[in-house]
Amino acid sequence: MDNNLKLKTAEIEKISHLEYFNIAISVDCVIFCYNEKSLQVLLIKSDLEEYSGLYSLLGDLVKPDEDLDSAPYRVLKQRTGMDDVYLEQVHTFGSIGRHVSGRVITTAYYSLIDIKHHKLKLDENELHWHPVKNIKKLAFDHKIILDTCLQRLREQVMEFPIAFNLLPEKFSLRQLQELYEAILGIELDRRNFRKKIALKGWLHDLDEMETDVSHRPGKLYSLDPVHKKRKVIKKSKQPLVTILT
Amino acid sequence: MDNNLKLKTAEIEKISHLEYFNIAISVDCVIFCYNEKSLQVLLIKSDLEEYSGLYSLLGDLVKPDEDLDSAPYRVLKQRTGMDDVYLEQVHTFGSIGRHVSGRVITTAYYSLIDIKHHKLKLDENELHWHPVKNIKKLAFDHKIILDTCLQRLREQVMEFPIAFNLLPEKFSLRQLQELYEAILGIELDRRNFRKKIALKGWLHDLDEMETDVSHRPGKLYSLDPVHKKRKVIKKSKQPLVTILT
DNA sequence: TAATAAATATGTACTGAATACACATTATTT
DNA sequence: AAATAATGTGTATTCAGTACATATTTATTA
Numbered sequence: 001m002d003n004n005l006k007l008k009t010a011e012i013e014k015i016s017h018l019e020y021f022n023i024a025i026s027v028d029c030v031i032f033c034y035n036e037k038s039l040q041v042l043l044i045k046s047d048l049e050e051y052s053g054l055y056s057l058l059g060d061l062v063k064p065d066e067d068l069d070s071a072p073y074r075v076l077k078q079r080t081g082m083d084d085v086y087l088e089q090v091h092t093f094g095s096i097g098r099h100v101s102g103r104v105i106t107t108a109y110y111s112l113i114d115i116k117h118h119k120l121k122l123d124e125n126e127l128h129w130h131p132v133k134n135i136k137k138l139a140f141d142h143k144i145i146l147d148t149c150l151q152r153l154r155e156q157v158m159e160f161p162i163a164f165n166l167l168p169e170k171f172s173l174r175q176l177q178e179l180y181e182a183i184l185g186i187e188l189d190r191r192n193f194r195k196k197i198a199l200k201g202w203l204h205d206l207d208e209m210e211t212d213v214s215h216r217p218g219k220l221y222s223l224d225p226v227h228k229k230r231k232v233i234k235k236s237k238q239p240l241v242t243i244l245t
Numbered sequence: 246m247d248n249n250l251k252l253k254t255a256e257i258e259k260i261s262h263l264e265y266f267n268i269a270i271s272v273d274c275v276i277f278c279y280n281e282k283s284l285q286v287l288l289i290k291s292d293l294e295e296y297s298g299l300y301s302l303l304g305d306l307v308k309p310d311e312d313l314d315s316a317p318y319r320v321l322k323q324r325t326g327m328d329d330v331y332l333e334q335v336h337t338f339g340s341i342g343r344h345v346s347g348r349v350i351t352t353a354y355y356s357l358i359d360i361k362h363h364k365l366k367l368d369e370n371e372l373h374w375h376p377v378k379n380i381k382k383l384a385f386d387h388k389i390i391l392d393t394c395l396q397r398l399r400e401q402v403m404e405f406p407i408a409f410n411l412l413p414e415k416f417s418l419r420q421l422q423e424l425y426e427a428i429l430g431i432e433l434d435r436r437n438f439r440k441k442i443a444l445k446g447w448l449h450d451l452d453e454m455e456t457d458v459s460h461r462p463g464k465l466y467s468l469d470p471v472h473k474k475r476k477v478i479k480k481s482k483q484p485l486v487t488i489l490t
Numbered sequence: 491t492a493a494t495a496a497a498t499a500t501g502t503a504c505t506g507a508a509t510a511c512a513c514a515t516t517a518t519t520t
Numbered sequence: 521a522a523a524t525a526a527t528g529t530g531t532a533t534t535c536a537g538t539a540c541a542t543a544t545t546t547a548t549t550a
Contacts, residue, residue, distance in 0.1 A: 022309040023270050025339075025350055064267040068339020068350055092337045092352045094270075094313025105270055105313055107337045174527080191529075192509065199507080215526045216517040419498080436500075437538065444536080460497045461546040 026106040027071040028059035028142065030090075030149035031080070033115040033129060034166040039182040040115075040129040041146060042080070043138070050100045051139035055130065057146070059106060072109040079127065086112040086165040090152045091145075098141045110149040112165035133185075157183055161202040164223040172210050172218035173197070202227055271351040272316040273304035273387065275335075275394035276325070278360040278374060279411040284427040285360075285374040286391060287325070288383070295345045296384035300375065302391070304351060317354040324372065331357040331410040335397045336390075343386045355394040357410035378430075402428055406447040409468040417455050417463035418442070447472050 031042040043055035058079050062071045069089065077083050087109050094105035115129070132150060137143060157163045163179055164171075177193050197203060204224040210217035276287040288300035303324050307316045314334065322328050332354050339350035360374070377395060382388060402408045408424055409416075422438050442448060449469040455462035 023307060025268050025270055062268060062339070062350070064348055065341065067341055068337060089336065091334065092313060094307070094352075096310065096312055103309055105307070107339075172527090189510075190527090191511085194528085196508085213526085214518070215524085216515085216528095218527055417498095434539075435498090436540080439499085441537085458497090459547065460495090461499095461544085463498060 022103060024102065024104045025062045025068075026059050026104050027062060027068070027075065028057040028106050028108050028145055029072050029075050029087075030057060030108065030110040030146055031076065032110060032112050032132075032153065032166065034179050034182060035115045035129065037178050037182060038131040038133065039166075040131050041135065043128055043130050043135075044079075045126045045128075046139040048100060048139065054137060054139040055128070055135075056139035057108075057142045058127075061104075068107060072111065076111060076113075079125070080113065082113055082117060086162060088152070088156070090149050093141055093145060095141070100140075106145075108145045108149055110153055112153075112162060114166060114168055116168050154184055161200070161223060161227045164202075169222055170206060170208065170220045171222075172220055174218055176221075267348060269347065269349045270307045270313075271304050271349050272307060272313070272320065273302040273351050273353050273390055274317050274320050274332075275302060275353065275355040275391055276321065277355060277357050277377075277398065277411065278363070279424050279427060280360045280374065282423050282427060283376040283378065284411075285376050286380065288373055288375050288380075290371045290373075291384040293345060293384065299382060299384040300373070300380075300387075301384035302353075302387045303372075306349075313352060317356065321356060321358075324370070325358065325363055327358055327362060331407060333397070333401070335394050338386060338390060340386070345385075351390075353390045353394055355398055357398075357407060359411060359413055361413050399429055406445070406468060406472040409447070415451060415453065415465045415467055417465055419463055421466075 029042075033040050033042070042058060044058055046052065046054045046056045058075055060071065060075050060078075062068055066074065069087075072087055073083065073085070076085055076087070088111075090108045090110055092105060092107045096103065098104070098106075132146070135143070135146065138146065157180065163176075163183060166179060167175060173194055176197065177188055177190065180193070181188055202224055203221045206220045206222055208220040210220060274287075278285050278287070287303060289303055291297065291299045291301045303320055305316065305320050305323075307313055311319065314332075317332055318328065318330070321330055321332070333356075335353045335355055337350060337352045341348065343349070343351075377391070380388070380391065383391065402425070408421075408428060411424060412420060418439055421442065422433055422435060425438070426433055447469055448466045451465045451467055453465040455465060
C-alpha cells in the first residue's frame with residue numbers, strides 16, 4: 001500500500017479492512033452449568049438479522065491490549081458477574097465464511113460454573129440457559145463449536161477433577177453421579193462409579209449428611225483440597241509415559 | 246472513531262493498526278520428522294534482529310481469503326513442497342507481548358512427515374532439521390509452542406495410528422518401536438510393545454523381509470489400509486463412553 | 491564350513507483396573 | 521409399626537498392562 005491520498009473515514013475503514021489487519025479475532029464461550037439434572041449452556045439471542053430467532057454463544061472481539069486467554073474471562077465477568085471460573089481453550093475456528101459480517105476467526109473456550117453462584121437476572125439480558133440435549137441449531141458455526149467443546153469436556157472429565165466446578169461446594173455421590181451421567185449422556189452403575197471415583201482420590205469426606213432430601217440422606221463430600229484448582233489445569237498425563245515399559 | 250480528517254499514509258496506518266483490526270493472526274507449524282533414530286523439527290533462522298542467532302518455527306500470516314486451517318498447508322507446501330501431510334491444530338497463543346513486531350495471535354499446528362519424501366535442499370533455504378531433544382531455546386514463544394505440540398503428539402500417538410506418517414510405507418517392528426521411543430522419550434519393552442500394537446490392529450503384514458540390514462532381517466509391515474487416513478483424523482474417543490456402565 | 495554373535499520372534503505368570511451383579515441398612519412416609 | 525425408597529457395600533470375572541526368558545534365524549568370522 002503506497003498511497004498518500006486524502007481519504008474520508010469510510011474509505012480509510014475500507015482500506016484498512018481489506019489490506020491491513022483484515023481479519024478480526026474473537027473468543028466464544030461455551031458456558032456450561034448443571035441444573036435440574038441436565039447439562040446446560042448459556043446462550044443469547046442473536047442480534048443479527050441473518051440469524052433472527054436463533055441463539056448464539058457469548059463472545060466478543062479480542063481487544064488489542066488484552067491477552068487472548070483474558071478475553072473469555074472478561075466476557076464471563078461482563079455477562080455473569082463471575083470471575084473465579086474454570087476456563088479451558090478448546091479450538092480455533094477460522095473458515096472464511098463462518099461469520100456473516102466479515103472475516104472473524106474465533107477461539108472457543110468452555111467454562112464450568114455453579115449456577116447457584118450465578119445471580120444474574122437472565123431475562124433482562126436476553127441470556128438463557130438451554131439444556132445441551134435440546135440444542136439443534138445455533139447462529140454462525142456455534143453448534144459445531146458447542147459440539148467440539150462438549151466432546152472435549154467429556155474427554156477431560158474422566159481424567160481430571162474438573163466437573164466439581166459445576167456443583168456446589170458440598171455434594172452427595174448421587175449428585176455427582178447424576179452430573180457425570182448428564183455430561184456423558186449415559187447411565188452409570190452406582191457401585192462401579194463410586195469405586196472409580198474413590199480410586200481417583202478426588203473426594204474429601206465431610207462427615208455431614210444431606211438435609212433437604214425426602215428420603216434417606218446421603219453423605220456429603222467436597223473436592224479434596226489437594227485437587228482444588230479452579231483455573232486452567234495443566235495436563236501432565238503421566239499415564240501415557242507409563243503405558244509401556 | 247469518528248474522524249473525517251485528511252491523513253497521511255503513516256497516520257492512516259497507525260490508526261488502522263490501533264483502532265480497527267489491530268491484531269494480526271498467523272499460523273506456526275511444528276513440522277516433525279523421524280531421522281537417524283531421533284524425532285526432529287524443521288526450523289528456520291530467525292530473520293529478526295531481536296532473535297538473531299535463534300531459530301524459529303515456520304509460520305506465516307493468515308491471508309484474508311484463506312481458511313485458517315488452510316494456512317499451515319500453504320506454509321508446508323511452500324517450504325517443503327509436500328502437500329499430502331498429516332496436520333493437526335493444537336492451540337492458539339495470544340499473549341500481548343509474544344511477538345516483538347506487534348500484536349500477533351498465532352495458531353499452532355503440528356505436522357508429521359516422512360523425511361524420505363522431502364527433497365528440499367535445506368541449506369539454500371536456511372531450513373534445518375533439529376533433534377527435539379537438543380532444542381533449548383527458540384525465538385518468540387516458539388519453545389513453548391514446540392513443547393505444547395510435542396505433548397499433544399505424545400498424547401495422540403498411543404491412541405491413534407498417526408505415527409506411521411513419520412515412517413516410510415514399509416517398516417519393521419523394530420523401526421516402529423524405535424520411533425515410539427523417540428517420540429515418548431522412554432525405552433519400551435519389545436515383547437509388550439508388539440503385543441500392544443498387535444492389539445490395536447493397525448498393522449498389515451506384508452510378507453516381506455528387510456533387505457538392507459546386516460543382521461537377521463525382520464518382517465515388514467505397513468499401516469493397515471483400514472486406518473489409512475493421512476489428513477486430520479477426527480477423534481471419536483469411544484473409550485470415554487465405555488469407561489463406565 | 492563350522493562356530494559365534496546379534497537380532498528376531500514368541501509365551502506365561504502376575505497384578506490391577508473395568509465390569510457385571512445382589513443384598514443389607516437407614517431414614518422417611520404412610 | 522409397616523412399607524417405601526434411597527444409601528452403602530462386596531465378590532467374581534474378564535481383560536489389559538507389565539515383568540520377564542528362551543528358542544530361532546541370519547550374518548559374520550575364524
